[in-house]
Amino acid sequence: MTAEGLVLMGCGDVGPIHEPMDGYSTLARATLATADIRFAQCERVYSERGAPQIHASRFGTYERCKPHMASVFSDCGFNVVSVASNHAMDWGADALLDTIELFRKQGIQTVGAGRNAAEARQPAIFERNGVRVAILAYCSVLNEGYAAGPNNAGAAPLRAHTYYEPHEYQAGMPPRVVTVPHEEDLAAMADDIAAAKKAAHAVVVSLHWGLHFIPRAIADYQPIAARAAFAAGADLILGHHAHLPKAIGVHDGKVCFYSLSNFIMTTTSGVTPGRTALFAKRYGVTLDPEYPHAPFGMDAKRSLIAKALFTAKGIGRVSFLPVLIDPQLRPEVLLNPDPRFGDAVNFMDQVSEEFEHSFAVDGNEVVIQR
Numbered sequence: 001m002t003a004e005g006l007v008l009m010g011c012g013d014v015g016p017i018h019e020p021m022d023g024y025s026t027l028a029r030a031t032l033a034t035a036d037i038r039f040a041q042c043e044r045v046y047s048e049r050g051a052p053q054i055h056a057s058r059f060g061t062y063e064r065c066k067p068h069m070a071s072v073f074s075d076c077g078f079n080v081v082s083v084a085s086n087h088a089m090d091w092g093a094d095a096l097l098d099t100i101e102l103f104r105k106q107g108i109q110t111v112g113a114g115r116n117a118a119e120a121r122q123p124a125i126f127e128r129n130g131v132r133v134a135i136l137a138y139c140s141v142l143n144e145g146y147a148a149g150p151n152n153a154g155a156a157p158l159r160a161h162t163y164y165e166p167h168e169y170q171a172g173m174p175p176r177v178v179t180v181p182h183e184e185d186l187a188a189m190a191d192d193i194a195a196a197k198k199a200a201h202a203v204v205v206s207l208h209w210g211l212h213f214i215p216r217a218i219a220d221y222q223p224i225a226a227r228a229a230f231a232a233g234a235d236l237i238l239g240h241h242a243h244l245p246k247a248i249g250v251h252d253g254k255v256c257f258y259s260l261s262n263f264i265m266t267t268t269s270g271v272t273p274g275r276t277a278l279f280a281k282r283y284g285v286t287l288d289p290e291y292p293h294a295p296f297g298m299d300a301k302r303s304l305i306a307k308a309l310f311t312a313k314g315i316g317r318v319s320f321l322p323v324l325i326d327p328q329l330r331p332e333v334l335l336n337p338d339p340r341f342g343d344a345v346n347f348m349d350q351v352s353e354e355f356e357h358s359f360a361v362d363g364n365e366v367v368i369q370r
Helices: 067-076 092-105 183-199 221-232 273-283 339-351
Strands: 006-015 037-042 080-082 109-111 124-128 131-139 160-165 176-181 202-208 236-240 248-251 254-257 262-265 302-311 314-325 331-333 359-362 365-368
Touching: 006 067, 006 124, 006 131, 006 202, 006 236, 037 067, 037 131, 037 202, 067 092, 092 109, 109 124, 109 131, 131 183, 131 302, 176 183, 176 221, 183 202, 183 221, 202 221, 221 236, 221 248, 221 254, 236 302, 254 302, 254 314, 262 302, 262 314, 302 339, 314 339, 339 359
Parallel strands: 006 037, 006 262, 037 080, 080 109, 131 202, 202 236, 236 254
Antiparallel strands: 006 302, 124 131, 160 176, 248 254, 302 314, 314 331, 314 365, 359 365
């Protein structure tokens, strides 16, 4: 918190299913408490109602959690969460709406989903020290029927079309995969951002998007969507879904965190021979046997907290705090000159090399120069 304006800290995916819940936040809670806005992405639904939908994964039973398990969000002090995820509708509208209501009863604002498209596209607005910041959220990885419509519940969509372009004339050669944003969804997001910018000094956009598990890979549609969001008036993008950190890119002086990684995530899948073989073949990833409840890959224990200062003039300093998730799946904020801090900075520099970026270490923060 600062007298100069308003500080936001943004985290990635949250949704542990292994109890007890109250231990996960212990290493990060004090750091998060220094911010005015504490954001996270919700990866589960919390309800006793609903039924698995036809598109839900075969592991869908753990996407719905007991309502008391949502305490992990209040333990961390989050005061706004995106519920725009690929799992938002795995148990139908009742479970999603129960989740939204549960958060709101805890004093946590929700963005990115609702009873209809109009509600899903509403921003959360925070005001501190005379500074107003609006937060919007969208999801690009939606199964059929998961998007909110004029009269149906769901997530605010920012979908993408996929095309396959041949590389050369030889039959059987792998094609190039081309993705482009859904034009109507992109236009709707731009309209929402422009409207939010009239009501606030700055706009933050949360995007659940991209390619999960695969290191470094950024889909074609992502930079296109990022630039469109910035052109419409967005000041910062917080991305997630990939379950590992990906690039930080500066587009026309504005920062896009393409993936903040996991923050607090567990699954029942385990590091089994089947999952190990699947991840090696499909994603080119080796699972970490020291993290059996987080079988997402060796780099899935890396994370970061995005940090931004907002003033009445808009967005100011943007930085990130390197985070390492320990074997108990607790996010630990790393401090300079811990060698793990330097390793984290080097890792983010490497995964960002295809995008304009420049980092400068300032104390325990890594400032993104714009």
